[in-house]
Amino acid sequence: MATEGTDRAGNKFLRLRPKAIVPVTIDLKLLPLKGSLYINEQLAVPFLVTNKGANVSTVTVTVRDDQNFVKTTTSLEYMLQPGQNTLGQFSLHAGSTVGVTSTVTVSASASAAADVDFQYDTVIVTTEERVVRKEDNTIPVCNITAVTGSCDVTMLDPCMCSQYNWSGIAEIQDDGFGLYLVTASVNTTGTFRHDPFSVGYNGTISATITSDCCHPLAYITVVDLASNTGQCVFYLAPRLTNYVHSFKPTTQCQTSSDWSTDRVIMAIAAQDAGLLVIVILIAICVVCVRGRNKDVQ
Structure with missing residues (x-):
């Protein structure tokens, strides 16, 4: 039997359940898993539950999985004030087989709510083999x-x-x-x-x-x-501080034949210089003689 109607805002509603609606007074959230479910190791399934009702309530949180990974505590109870929340967790214990997948269901119910009204959330986990990555910080x-x-x-x-x-x-x-x-x-x-x-x-x-x-x-x-x-x-030159051999000779390195050629050029230059001095002296003498001849006349 269904009930139809319109609320005060003009929105239509359709109620399929014959019983009265009871507002849920709790909020359940599964938190991110910290790691993976490695074989022969444990993994925590954390959750956050909040009392959103107006009265103090006893909240019961339970867990189940289809591979029996939960070996110890399967139910936890909390007395929560209105608006109060708390963190909790369940532990999964993996076996020795890699690749086993399990669906983990966490549910919560409050004492102030009807038995049929509860919240739940699920997470899927698969067993893995832990691979230890080595680090190398050793300098050769x-x-x-x-x-x-x-x-x-x-x-x-x-x-x-x-x-x-x-x-x-x-x-x-x-x-x-x-x-x-x-x-x-x-x-x-x-x-x-x-x-x-x-x-x-x-x-x-x-x-x-x-x-x-x-x-x-x-x-x-x-x-x-x-x-x-x-x-x-x-x-190989430790006595020279900050030696950097990056320069090039500004002049070509001279061979023995180069030195001989240079000496010949220098000799010729010297002879030319001596000849020039003699010419200058002769010119001076000519000027002096001409000057004396003028004085005699």
Whole structure:
């Protein structure tokens, strides 16, 4: 039997239930789950329940699931004042099987409401296997074990530096995810070699670097699979502070034949200068003689 009518605002309504409507005096909300339901572990199902009625009420909150994940408490009671709310939670206990899905239903009812009037909410959970992600904060190690040669001030002369060579040896190791890349800052005049390794190698390898005194500063850079970067520095001119060999000679370096040519030019220039002085002296003498002849006349 149905009842039809219109409310004071002119809205039509249709009541299908024969019993009187009793306003719900509680409000139940399931809160977000903090994590997943991992096998052989527990997961809390939190909720918030509020007494929205005008009287003190005893609120009963219950939980059930279709996979029996709830092993302990299945019902909780709260005495709530009008407008008061409280937080609570139920615990789910997963088994050892991955991929089991369960529908968890949490319901709440108040003592002031009819037995047939209650609120409920559901959440679906599936058991998972916990995957522990490893972290690698270990910086690869590059240790210089030997250096042969040096570059003093005279050896850094741009016209002479290529004649002086140096070399170094380093040991490289990573204790984290393993080595990924090993490089060095040597140009075409230098060489760099290291022991072969596969990506992710955790052992120790040896590296050799060579260059000349035109490039007395060089780096070996080591990168691991976690992008951690280590470095060792070969500096063959430690007495020079902040040495940077980035300049180029403003003049070409002269060979022995160049020096001979310059000397010939200088000799010719000197001879021309002497001839010019003689010509000037002769001119002065001529002027003096002419002056005396005029005085005699």
